[in-house]
Amino acid sequence: MIGILTFYWADDYGGMLQAYALKRRLELMGERxxxxxxxxxxxxxxxxxxxxxxxxKDWGLRYFFHRYMFKENLRQGWSFWARRWAMGRFRRKYLTAKRPARGVRDLLEPYRTVLVGSDQVWNPDITVDLDDAYIGNIPRREDCRLVAYGASLGGKRLLEGDREKFVRHVKEFSAISLRERTDAAYVEELLGRKVRDVLDPVLLLDAAEWRRAAKPPRERGYILLYLTEYHEPLLRCAQALSKELGRELLSLSRPSTLAGGYAQTVQTRSAGPAEFLGYLEHADCVLTNSFHGTAFSILMEKPFLAFRHSTRNNRLEDLLDKLGLSFHLAEEARPEEVLKRWAETDREEVRRRLAEERERSLRFLTESL
Structure with missing residues (x-):
């Protein structure tokens, strides 16, 4: 049995779908x-x-109640619970129905290999300090191998204390790969050993495989917005494109990302991962500042434009560069550029590059197991 140690618990499209993708890919390879x-x-x-x-804090972890997030959850009303239910349904159906373990003492006992990743499992800002389980400082049997697949530091450079702890434990991994080239080079320098860069797990499955998990929406003829933070140029472009094409705007984003008077945008707040896949598959085009929004647009071959995030662009830039799609990344854009850039895209070349990167990533996975 192979264990996957990742953010499967996150009520987040990207986090849950990358966990699904890695599990599904292993199953297609004949693994349990x-x-x-x-x-x-x-x-x-x-x-x-x-x-x-x-x-x-210097003295340890401080827990606190987040008032702003609580107020936003309340404003969503029933849709907060509908979305949470949809997330839970997908998790139970495709990932696990097990309750979270209370401790880590026997957590890895059933596994001969544990894959750590993907996602930002090594980013101390995300895991609230370097988390012992994700860096391998956790009890396990002697024949249990740790392998990092597509782990990420999110572009972070570790502080001295974190760096020493990270090196001490991660050097015990049997094989190591990261999601971003820059992170891979940094960890390779820290550890003094070979570290590979690989694709995010969602790109290990093709569009046909993703359609098996998708739930088609009732809506048709819309422009899909998926924002992970408020982005004024993206929303201006979306409004103009909506008028030009005569298509409504449909958003899967949190309400706070649409501040500023975008009331005409239809917000679908109760979608889970299956609905997310369905909405993306049937969109006329996609505007996003999300890595996974971009990745699925590429997989589904949708006209898209990716806008820069205020802080997290490493993996987005890396993916678009690998596939020859860097011209789809924008700071600002006029509406006609979305379809123009898509018309200029050599889709056959993108498919070829993606197939090469997928084969390279799968080779690492196969050799590591």
Whole structure:
């Protein structure tokens, strides 16, 4: 049995779908795999109606109630619970129905290999200090191998204390790969050993495989918006494109990302991962500042434009560069540029490059197992 140690517990499209993709890919390779039921409250508490968040202090972890997130959850009303239910349904159906383990003592006992990743499992800002389980500082049997697949630091450079702890434990991994080239080069320098860069797990499955998990929407003829933070140029472009094409705007984003008077945007707040896939598959085009919004647009071969995030662009830039799609990344854009850039895209070349990168990533995965 192979265990997958990742953010499967996150009520987040990208986090849940990358976990699904890695598990599904292993199953297609003839392996038995499951999620390691590790879901610490310091991380999953942020998704509750009354969000319980954590931050690190010199003396340890400080837990606190996040008032702003609580108010936003209340404003969503029934749709908060509908979305949470849809997330839970997908998790139970495709990932695991196990309850999170209370401790880590025997957590890895069933597994001969544990895959750590993908996602930002090594970013101390996300995991609230370097998390012992994700860096391998966790009890396991002698014949249990740790392999990092598509792990990420999110472009972070570790502080001295974190760096020493990271090197001490991660050097014990049997094989290591990261999601971003820059992160891979940094970790390779820290550890003094070969580290590979690989594709995010969602790109290990093709569009046909993703359609198996998708739930088609009733809506048709829309422009899909998926924002992970408020982005004024993206929303201006979306409004203009909506008028030009005569298509409505449909958003899967949190309400706070649409501030500023975009009331004409239809917000679908109750969608889970299956609905997310369905909405993306049937969109006329996609505007996003999300990595996974971009990745699925590429997989589904949708006209798209990716806008820069204020802080997190490494993996987005890396993916678009690998596939020869860097011209789809924008700071600002006029509406006609969306379809123009798509018309200029050599889709056959993109398919070829994606197939090469997928084969290279799968080779690492196969050799590591």
């Amino acid at each position: 795999a499951e999620m390691v039921p590790y879901a610490p409250i310091k991380l999953r508490g942020r998704y509750w109606l009354c969000p319980l968040c954590a931050e690190r």
